[in-house]
Amino acid sequence: MEPPAYAPFDVPGYVGALRRQGELLADTAQRSGLAAAVPSCPGWAVRDLLKHTGYVHRWATGFVAEGLTRPGGASEEEILGQGPADAELPGWFREGHAALVRALGAADPGLNCWAFLPAPSPLAFWARRQAHETAIHRVDAELAAGAASGQPVSTAQRVSTAQRVSTAQPGSTRQPASTRQPVGTGQSASAAGRAASGNGTSFGPAFAADGVDELVMGFLARSIKRGNWANLDGSLAIHADDGVAESRPRGPAPGNRRPRHPRRVR
Numbered sequence: 581m582e583p584p585a586y587a588p589f590d591v592p593g594y595v596g597a598l599r600r601q602g603e604l605l606a607d608t609a610q611r612s613g614l615a616a617a618v619p620s621c622p623g624w625a626v627r628d629l630l631k632h633t634g635y636v637h638r639w640a641t642g643f644v645a646e647g648l649t650r651p652g653g654a655s656e657e658e659i660l661g662q663g664p665a666d667a668e669l670p671g672w673f674r675e676g677h678a679a680l681v682r683a684l685g686a687a688d689p690g691l692n693c694w695a696f697l698p699a700p701s702p703l704a705f706w707a708r709r710q711a712h713e714t715a716i717h718r719v720d721a722e723l724a725a726g727a728a729s730g731q732p733v734s735t736a737q738r739v740s741t742a743q744r745v746s747t748a749q750p751g752s753t754r755q756p757a758s759t760r761q762p763v764g765t766g767q768s769a770s771a772a773g774r775a776a777s778g779n780g781t782s783f784g785p786a787f788a789a790d791g792v793d794e795l796v797m798g799f800l801a802r803s804i805k806r807g808n809w810a811n812l813d814g815s816l817a818i819h820a821d822d823g824v825a826e827s828r829p830r831g832p833a834p835g836n837r838r839p840r841h842p843r844r845v846r
Contacts, residue, residue: 589700594707595684597787598714602677605633605718606670612725614666619723626724627669631660633717634673637680640710643693644703645683650694680710697798712791715783785822792818 614627621629635656642648664672684707691703699705783791796816804812 589704589708591684591689591704591707594704594711595681597711598677598684598707599681601711601715601718602637602674602681605714605721606630606674606677608718608721608725609673610670612721612728614669616724616728618720619727620720626721627666629717629720629724630669630673631663632656633714634669634676635659635663636713637673637676637710640706641676641680641683643695644680644687644691644706647691647693649692677714684710697794697802708790708794711787712794715787715791785820789820 609626609630612626614625614630616626618624618626618629638659639656642653663669684703687703689701689703691701693702693706695702695705697705697709699708796818803809
């Protein structure tokens with residue numbers, strides 16, 4: 581479980597979560613085998629999961645380590661087309677993951693680089709985004725390991741790992757490919773409370789809630805601003821049995837009242 585002292589936009593906390601989740605992902609992938617199917621990413625095997633996440637880690641490291649102020653460069657498909665064979669893949673993933681952890685840990689708090697969601701700083705954005713990206717793909721790997729060992733995958737587990745949105749940036753070439761990926765691969769919210777099959781490692785409530793906040797207040801809000809949700813009206817209530825649920829209104833729907841305060845549920 582993540583440290584209970586975790587707080588929103590706590591960069592060291594995010595980096596610690598990224599380190600641990602990446603190590604768990606790599607260990608679980610090797611346990612399941614690279615050919616194992618990933619139930620939460622239809623059409624993908626574990627090797628695809630490692631390649632995708634390994635690419636994303638390298639993509640993010642470029643912005644943090646080099647201070648890039650705009651996306652660019654080779655696409656994921658171009659990079660992975662020349663990527664490692666199965667024998668080298670686990671080591672390649674671990675190498676990229678470790679480089680990202682080092683880059684984030686060593687970065688100046690005043691780092692100026694490209695980011696695509698609101699955050700107190702670019703460094704806080706990248707630390708948060710990569711912690712949740714890696715955490716949800718760790719769950720994907722555990723689902724694959726469970727399926728490979730014959731453990732059933734529940735509908736709730738499938739849904740929890742499918743709460744995803746793509747972060748492909750229009751006009752950008754250096755980004756996670758979106759044309760051939762299963763729905764939701766790319767960036768993800770760590771909405772799963774307890775990991776599915778595998779070693780049973782769970783997310784701490786604060787870390788899980790922060791992932792949902794990133795999804796709703798970051799990705800969903802950006803999608804709304806871009807006009808992807810025409811005539812959106814009403815409010816959204818998120819219920820958690822181990823934390824706070826907060827309603828976020830998006831325009832008053834007829835007959836609906838705007839909630840004034842977050843509601844705590846248990």
